[in-house]
Amino acid sequence: MDEKTETAAESWYGAGVRFECTRCGRCCGGSSGTVLVSDAEIVALARRLELSPDEFRAGYTRRLRGGDLSLRERRNYDCVLYEPGVGCSVYEDRPRQCRTYPFWRVNLHSKESWEEEATHCPGIGEGDLWGDERLLPLLADDGISTDR
Numbered sequence: 001m002d003e004k005t006e007t008a009a010e011s012w013y014g015a016g017v018r019f020e021c022t023r024c025g026r027c028c029g030g031s032s033g034t035v036l037v038s039d040a041e042i043v044a045l046a047r048r049l050e051l052s053p054d055e056f057r058a059g060y061t062r063r064l065r066g067g068d069l070s071l072r073e074r075r076n077y078d079c080v081l082y083e084p085g086v087g088c089s090v091y092e093d094r095p096r097q098c099r100t101y102p103f104w105r106v107n108l109h110s111k112e113s114w115e116e117e118a119t120h121c122p123g124i125g126e127g128d129l130w131g132d133e134r135l136l137p138l139l140a141d142d143g144i145s146t147d148r
């Protein structure tokens, strides 16, 4: 078993971590970041917005230095697909990176990194206990780690 798929039982979060989304929307904007989108995700998002994949790429994405595509941000750093007061406008087709947040490897790397993320996400530390069964599939493909 490699490092990235160590079981939760072997890690600092072996007893599970608590999380329940409050739908505050903070993870969709407010500061600069990237939201990676794969070709398959672009096809789904384009279909949803009744655009061609190329139109979606041109209007809603930007290319990062490494070559990946990210969703664009508005001037206030909100995701281009975020609607204030409403939330994600493409929720059922949101990219994997959005589906797995806050359970990214970078956030669960250490107790300190998880606690640091909790200063941005009020759902961390609240609600359900998330253990191995739910955490491991998310960590194995969090949609943002560079070795995905």
Ligand code: SF4
Pocket (backbone or CB within 6 Å): 020, 021, 022, 023, 024, 025, 026, 027, 028, 101, 102, 120, 121, 122, 123, 124
């Ligand atoms: S910041 Fe956390 S609590 Fe707020 S919408 Fe995002 S995941 Fe949910």
Ligand code: SF4
Pocket (backbone or CB within 6 Å): 027, 028, 029, 035, 071, 079, 080, 081, 082, 083, 087, 088, 089, 090, 091, 094, 095, 098
């Ligand atoms: S795609 Fe939706 S869930 Fe993801 S950052 Fe944009 S608005 Fe938020």
